[in-house]
Amino acid sequence: MARKQPVVSRTRDSRAGKSSVHAQLANEIGLRIVRGDYPPGSILPNEAQWSETFNASRSAVREAIKMLMAKSLLASRPKIGSRVEPRERWNLLDRDVLAWYASSPDREAFLKAVQEFRHIIEPEAAALAATRRTDEQMDEISRACREMGAAVTLEERTGADTRFHLAILRASGNDLLVPLGVLIESAFSHLFLYVTREGDDLDAAQKLHESIERNIRLVRPEAARRAVRKLLANTDKVVERGPE
Incomplete structure (x- = not known):
C-alpha cells in the first residue's frame, strides 16, 4: 500500500521549524473540524495516528492539539482523547477559526x-x-x-x-x-x-x-x-x- 503524501514537512532542529510544523498541523486539523469532517462530539484520531497521517512528530501533533484547545474547538477527555466541542463554544473571533469558517462548504x-x-x-x-x-x-x-x-x-x-x-x-x-x-x-x-x-x-x-x-x-x-x-x-x- 502506498504511503500517504505528508501534509506538512517535518523539521526537527530549529525552534522556528517546530513552530511552523505544529502551526501547519493545527491549520489542517482545524480546517477539517470546521468544515465538518469531525462534527461536534466526535473523537479525533490519537497522536500516533495523526503523526502517521502527516509524517510529523508526536510532539508537533501534541502542540497542534493544544492550539486547537486554546481556540475552544477541542476538549481533552481522560482515557478518551480529544473531543470536538459544540460549535457554540468555538472562538469565532479567532483569526484562524474565522479563516477556516470562511473556507467551509x-x-x-x-x-x-x-x-x-x-x-x-x-x-x-x-x-x-x-x-x-x-x-x-x-x-x-x-x-x-x-x-x-x-x-x-x-x-x-x-x-x-x-x-x-x-x-x-x-x-x-x-x-x-x-x-x-x-x-x-x-x-x-x-x-x-x-x-x-x-x-x-x-x-x-x-x-x-x-x-x-x-x-x-x-x-x-x-x-x-x-x-x-x-x-x-x-x-x-x-x-x-x-x-x-
Whole structure:
C-alpha cells in the first residue's frame, strides 16, 4: 500500500521549524473540524495516528492539539482523547477559526452571518467616528477610500476596502470595537472577495464608500450612520444574488 503524501514537512532542529510544523498541523486539523469532517462530539484520531497521517512528530501533533484547545474547538477527555466541542463554544473571533469558517462548504451562511454582525456594529461605529475621529484617523479613512477608487486589481481593492472599514472601527474611539476589527479582518476579506464585481457594482460601491467618508469628515454622525446602512443593504443584495 502506498504511503500517504505528508501534509506538512517535518523539521526537527530549529525552534522556528517546530513552530511552523505544529502551526501547519493545527491549520489542517482545524480546517477539517470546521468544515465538518469531525462534527461536534466526535473523537479525533490519537497522536500516533495523526503523526502517521502527516509524517510529523508526536510532539508537533501534541502542540497542534493544544492550539486547537486554546481556540475552544477541542476538549481533552481522560482515557478518551480529544473531543470536538459544540460549535457554540468555538472562538469565532479567532483569526484562524474565522479563516477556516470562511473556507467551509457553506460559505453563503458564513457571509450572511458576517453581514448580520456588520449591521449591528458598523453604522454606530461610523456615527461615533464622525464625532470622535482624530485628524490622523480621518486621513487613514480617506486614504483607504481613495485607494479603493484607484485600485487596478481585485486584490488591491479588497485590501483597501478592508482597511477602510477597520479604520472606521478604530476611529470610533471605543476600545471594545478595536480588537473586534482586528479579529474579523479575515472575515471581511472573504466577504469583499465574494461580493466585489466589475462595472456598475464597483461604481455604486465606490460612491457609497465616498458618502461614508464624506459624512465622517464633515462631522455628520446621523448621515454617516445612514450611509453605512445603504452600503450594507447594497452588499446584502449582492450576497443574496450569489457568486457569478
